[in-house]
Amino acid sequence: MQIPTVLVVDDEQLIRWSLSDRLTQEGYRVLQAETAADAVARHEEGGVDLVLLDYRLPDGDGLGVLKKIKERDPDTLVILLTAYSSVDAAVEAMKQGAYHYANKPFNLDDIASLVEKALETTRLRRELRELRASQAQPYSLDRIVGSSPAMATVKALLQKVAASPASTVLLTGESGTGKDLAAKVIHYSSDRAGRPFMNITCSALPETLLESELFGHERGAFTDARQQKRGLFETADGGTVFLDEIGETVPGLQAKLLRILEDKTFKRVGGAADIRVDVRVIAATNRNLEEEVRRGRFREDLYYRLNVLPIVLPPLRAREEDIPLLVNYYVDGFNTEFKKRVRGVSGDAMRRLQGYGWPGNIRELRNAVERAMLLTERDTLATEDFPLASGGVRLGEGVELPAGGIDLEQLERSLVVQALERSGWNQTRAAALLGVNRDQIRYRIEKFRLEKARHG
Numbered sequence: 001m002q003i004p005t006v007l008v009v010d011d012e013q014l015i016r017w018s019l020s021d022r023l024t025q026e027g028y029r030v031l032q033a034e035t036a037a038d039a040v041a042r043h044e045e046g047g048v049d050l051v052l053l054d055y056r057l058p059d060g061d062g063l064g065v066l067k068k069i070k071e072r073d074p075d076t077l078v079i080l081l082t083a084y085s086s087v088d089a090a091v092e093a094m095k096q097g098a099y100h101y102a103n104k105p106f107n108l109d110d111i112a113s114l115v116e117k118a119l120e121t122t123r124l125r126r127e128l129r130e131l132r133a134s135q136a137q138p139y140s141l142d143r144i145v146g147s148s149p150a151m152a153t154v155k156a157l158l159q160k161v162a163a164s165p166a167s168t169v170l171l172t173g174e175s176g177t178g179k180d181l182a183a184k185v186i187h188y189s190s191d192r193a194g195r196p197f198m199n200i201t202c203s204a205l206p207e208t209l210l211e212s213e214l215f216g217h218e219r220g221a222f223t224d225a226r227q228q229k230r231g232l233f234e235t236a237d238g239g240t241v242f243l244d245e246i247g248e249t250v251p252g253l254q255a256k257l258l259r260i261l262e263d264k265t266f267k268r269v270g271g272a273a274d275i276r277v278d279v280r281v282i283a284a285t286n287r288n289l290e291e292e293v294r295r296g297r298f299r300e301d302l303y304y305r306l307n308v309l310p311i312v313l314p315p316l317r318a319r320e321e322d323i324p325l326l327v328n329y330y331v332d333g334f335n336t337e338f339k340k341r342v343r344g345v346s347g348d349a350m351r352r353l354q355g356y357g358w359p360g361n362i363r364e365l366r367n368a369v370e371r372a373m374l375l376t377e378r379d380t381l382a383t384e385d386f387p388l389a390s391g392g393v394r395l396g397e398g399v400e401l402p403a404g405g406i407d408l409e410q411l412e413r414s415l416v417v418q419a420l421e422r423s424g425w426n427q428t429r430a431a432a433l434l435g436v437n438r439d440q441i442r443y444r445i446e447k448f449r450l451e452k453a454r455h456g
C-alpha cells in the first residue's frame, strides 16, 4: 500500500495543527478540513484512507459526515472525536460504522496508535480481498462458458463434486474441451482452495523421473539423489493433485497410484516408511480408458477406482449453441488484451463457425478468434477473418477409413440428412455445413429422394 492518507476534520486550528504535526511525523500524508461540507468534499475527491472527525462542526455534526463518507466508500475508516464523553454520540457513531471514537482532550500517543491499528486493519482487509480476487476468481464456475444442456449438466456436476469430499475424479474428453480448466475449477471452488493445486502431465517425463516427482525420494535412492526430496503428493497435502494424461502411465506406476487412491499412503522412492496424505486426485485423459483396459494397457482395478466419479467434457461440435457465447467471450477478452474495439462477429461468419467441426475444440476456437482479432481491420469480424472455417468443412484427424471399408454413398446420404436436420431443413445452412452450394445440396436431396416429413 502507498503512504496512507489521513483527513483531519476539526474547526479548531490548534487541534488540526497538533494532529497533523504528529501524524506527519508518523509518516502519513495528512489533509485538513474545517467544516462538514469541506470534509465531505475532500473525501469525495478520493484517496482518503482514514478520517479523524470532530463531532461538533460549525455547519453540522460529525454523524452526518460519517454517514456520507460511509455511503461513498464503506472502506474509509472513521475515528470520531467527541468533546465530552457523550455515550450516546459514541454509540451512534459505532452503529453508523465508525471504527472507533476518542474523547477530547486526547493524548496524541493514543491517537497515533489508534490510527496505526486502524490502518493495519484496512491494509490486511485489502490484501485479503486482492488475494482472493486474484486466486479464486479466475477459476470460479463462471469461468466455464456454455449454457447448452450438456454444459449445464457438466457445470452442475463440477459444483457438486467440488463441494463433496470425493477423493477421486476422472475427467475425460477430447483435446481442448476444458479438462485442465475443469480441474482448476473443482479445486478453487472447494474448501481445498487455500491449499496447493499440483499439476503434472504424466506423459511428459520418463517413468523413473515421474515416480520421484510424484512420491519424492530419499537421499541416495539413486545416483543423483544427493538430498531427500518431497514429492508432489506430499506438497499437495490438504489440496489437489491433477494427473493429466493418466492414460499414458505405465503399469508399474499405475499400481502405485492405485495404492495411494485406496489407502492414501505411499513410500518415497528408496524409502521404507509409509507416508500418509490427504489429497484429492483429479485424473484426466483424452484416451478411451475402457478401450485401453481392453487392450491390456491400463489396469482394470485402477480404471474402476478412478471411474467412480467420471465427468465427460463434451466436444464443441456436440454443443453448437455454445459457440456464439464462446466467440463473444473471447472477442471481449482479446479486446481488452489487444486494446481493440471489435464489436463482434457477423451473422454470416457466426453461422460458419457454428457449422464447423472444431476438431481442436475450444482451444482451436480460441486460437481462431485470437488470430482474427490480431489481423482484422474491421470492427465486426467477417467470414474472411476466419480462414479455417471459411474454406468449407475441414475434417478432423479423427476420420479414418475403417479396415473393413465403408459405403461412401450411404455415408454421404447420412451426412446430408444430418446437415438438413441440424439446420431445420434450411438448404442454405445445410449447404454451409457441408461446404457445398445450394445447387449441390438440392441435387443430393433429389438423388437420395430425401423428404422433410420422413427425415426431418
Ligand SMILES: Nc1ncnc2c1ncn2[C@@H]1O[C@H](COP(=O)(O)OP(=O)(O)OP(=O)(O)O)[C@@H](O)[C@H]1O
Pocket: 143, 144, 145, 146, 173, 174, 175, 176, 177, 178, 179, 180, 181, 182, 286, 362, 363, 366
Ligand atoms: N467451457 C469453457 N469456457 C471457456 N474457456 C474454455 C472452456 N473450456 C476450455 N476453455 C479454454 O480452452 C482452452 C483449452 O482448454 P484445456 O486446456 O482445459 O483443455 P484440455 O481438455 O485440458 O485439453 P488437452 O487434452 O489438449 O490437454 C483453454 O484456454 C481453456 O481456458
Ligand SMILES: [Mg+2]
Pocket: 179, 180, 244
Ligand atoms: Mg489439458
